[in-house]
Amino acid sequence: MSATPALKTETLCDWMSTGAEIAAFVGQRAANHDSDESFIAENYAKLRETGMIAAAVPTELGGGGIDYRTLCNIIRQIGTQCGSTALAFSMHAHLVATAAWRWKHQKAPTDGLLRRVAAENLVLVSSGGSDWLKSAGTATKVDGGFRIDARKIFSSGCPAGDLLMTSAVYDDPEAGATVLHFGVPFKAEGVSILDTWHVMGMRGTGSNDVEMKSVFVPDAAISGRRPQGTWHPLFHTISMLAFPLIYAAYVGVAEGARDAALAMARSKPENAGLISLAGEMQTAFWTAETAHAAMIATAETAMPGAETTNAVMTGRTVTGQAAIRTAELALEVAGGAAFYKKAGIERAFRDVQAARFHPLQGPALRDFSGRLALGLDIDG
Numbered sequence: 044m045s046a047t048p049a050l051k052t053e054t055l056c057d058w059m060s061t062g063a064e065i066a067a068f069v070g071q072r073a074a075n076h077d078s079d080e081s082f083i084a085e086n087y088a089k090l091r092e093t094g095m096i097a098a099a100v101p102t103e104l105g106g107g108g109i110d111y112r113t114l115c116n117i118i119r120q121i122g123t124q125c126g127s128t129a130l131a132f133s134m135h136a137h138l139v140a141t142a143a144w145r146w147k148h149q150k151a152p153t154d155g156l157l158r159r160v161a162a163e164n165l166v167l168v169s170s171g172g173s174d175w176l177k178s179a180g181t182a183t184k185v186d187g188g189f190r191i192d193a194r195k196i197f198s199s200g201c202p203a204g205d206l207l208m209t210s211a212v213y214d215d216p217e218a219g220a221t222v223l224h225f226g227v228p229f230k231a232e233g234v235s236i237l238d239t240w241h242v243m244g245m246r247g248t249g250s251n252d253v254e255m256k257s258v259f260v261p262d263a264a265i266s267g268r269r270p271q272g273t274w275h276p277l278f279h280t281i282s283m284l285a286f287p288l289i290y291a292a293y294v295g296v297a298e299g300a301r302d303a304a305l306a307m308a309r310s311k312p313e314n315a316g317l318i319s320l321a322g323e324m325q326t327a328f329w330t331a332e333t334a335h336a337a338m339i340a341t342a343e344t345a346m347p348g349a350e351t352t353n354a355v356m357t358g359r360t361v362t363g364q365a366a367i368r369t370a371e372l373a374l375e376v377a378g379g380a381a382f383y384k385k386a387g388i389e390r391a392f393r394d395v396q397a398a399r400f401h402p403l404q405g406p407a408l409r410d411f412s413g414r415l416a417l418g419l420d421i422d423g
Contacts, residue, residue: 058109061093062117070124076247077127077390080240083247086128087166087203095132097161099139101147104154105161111140111284115291115339122295123302126394127247129292131200137285138167138208144284156226168204168229170195170253171281175402177272178222180211180255188261189213189223194237199250201236204229207253212271220271225264233258244393273422279347286355286401287338290362293398294335297366297373300391301328304373307380317376324372331365334358353415356403363398370395 069086076083090096099114100106109117114136122129139160145151159165173179173196180193191211198207206226215221227234237252269275301324308317338358345351370392374381381388403411414421 058098058107058113058117059120061095062120065089065093065095065117065128066121066124069121069128073125073127073247074384074387074390076125078384080246082202082249083125083128083131084203086125086247087131087200090128090132091164091166096135096164096166097139099136099143100157100161101143104143104146104157106143106157111287111343112339114140115287115335118288118291119295119298122292123299125247126292126296126299126391127245129295130245130289130394130397131248131250133288133292134169134199135167137281137288138169140288141281141284145280163205165205166200166203167226168198168201168207168253170198170207170209171285172197172401174210176274176278178210178212180209182211182213182223182260184213185259188259188264191225191227191255191258191260193255195253195255196239197250198236198253199248201229201251201253202249207234209253209255218270222269222271223260223265224267224269224277225260226266227255227258227260229253231258243396244390245397274349274352276347279349279352282352282355283342283345283347286359287335287342289401290335290338290359290366290398293363293366293395294331296391296395297328297331297369300370300373300388300395301325303386303388303391304376304381307377307386311378320372320376324369324376327365327368327372331362331369334361334365338362349415349421353412356408357412359401359403360405360408363401366395366398 068089072085094107098107098109102108118129118133118136121132139157142153142157146153146157160167179195180191182189182191193211195209206228208226210222210224213221213223233256235254237254239252240250267277269277304324305321308321311317335358338355341351341354373388374392377386377388380386384390411421
């Protein structure tokens, strides 16, 4: 695994100051990574150096013990300067935060993974966005475990990753199609990263495809099993905790675009059209910020379940739409100068579009919310 400096969590009494330090560091490089379509490797080194990789691990297990709201706020803070770093880090952070929540509230045996994240500064990579309820790939039973064949898209942060937290479908002769959950080291035989991430925005996240060809996963490494395609309690927990962290990145991107646009607009002569646009942009950002705050409050106080998932996913939709609208209006508030890359607003506009593509997207959310409202089975 990664040979990295020892964690400095014992000195990190002010996490927001650490977030500001990281944001300043990544902001200096964001434009170049966007232009070059290059991975934010040195930003991951900074996250490791400052203790952020293990920040969400409970102190009892060797981590930083950061609280959930502060973790969201730091991701937002980073997002104002570099959307790619914020989004990629959120994917690692939500895996750690979910494992920590399950260990604390459900006595789940996730302490081994959490201790490893803290002791080895491990970067976890999620394939959940490409898998969701159905999963993808096949698991074939062999002596002592399974052989996995799969291709996982949107694997954010994979060039810096140590463990791919993923799943595949096993055709169980008794239970039928069963999704197996497991972690696979990126150094395992048969695991390869494909150079596929050439995209509109969030170009520095390194969200390449990860291919697994006949990768052996021992029985002991299978951390969970569930029926394919139906809502499982685990996914209500993931929904509750992951999406406020992920959408913190988009709120941060929108905030950065808004701030840049206002700074440019203040140098212009006062006119009614500009004032109206600035007011509309402020309203859009307030909507994003307020909906996101509701998501965080839900994650802090609720328990996993269909109603909680509905609340968080509705917040995800409102937050994403309002963040996109904020960046769109920032272009108009700043005017023609925003069209130049040096302003950073067009990069924010491109980056924030990725908010459209996480689960649950429009039709799926409307079906889920409608079924819940009508008292129907959420699995149809």
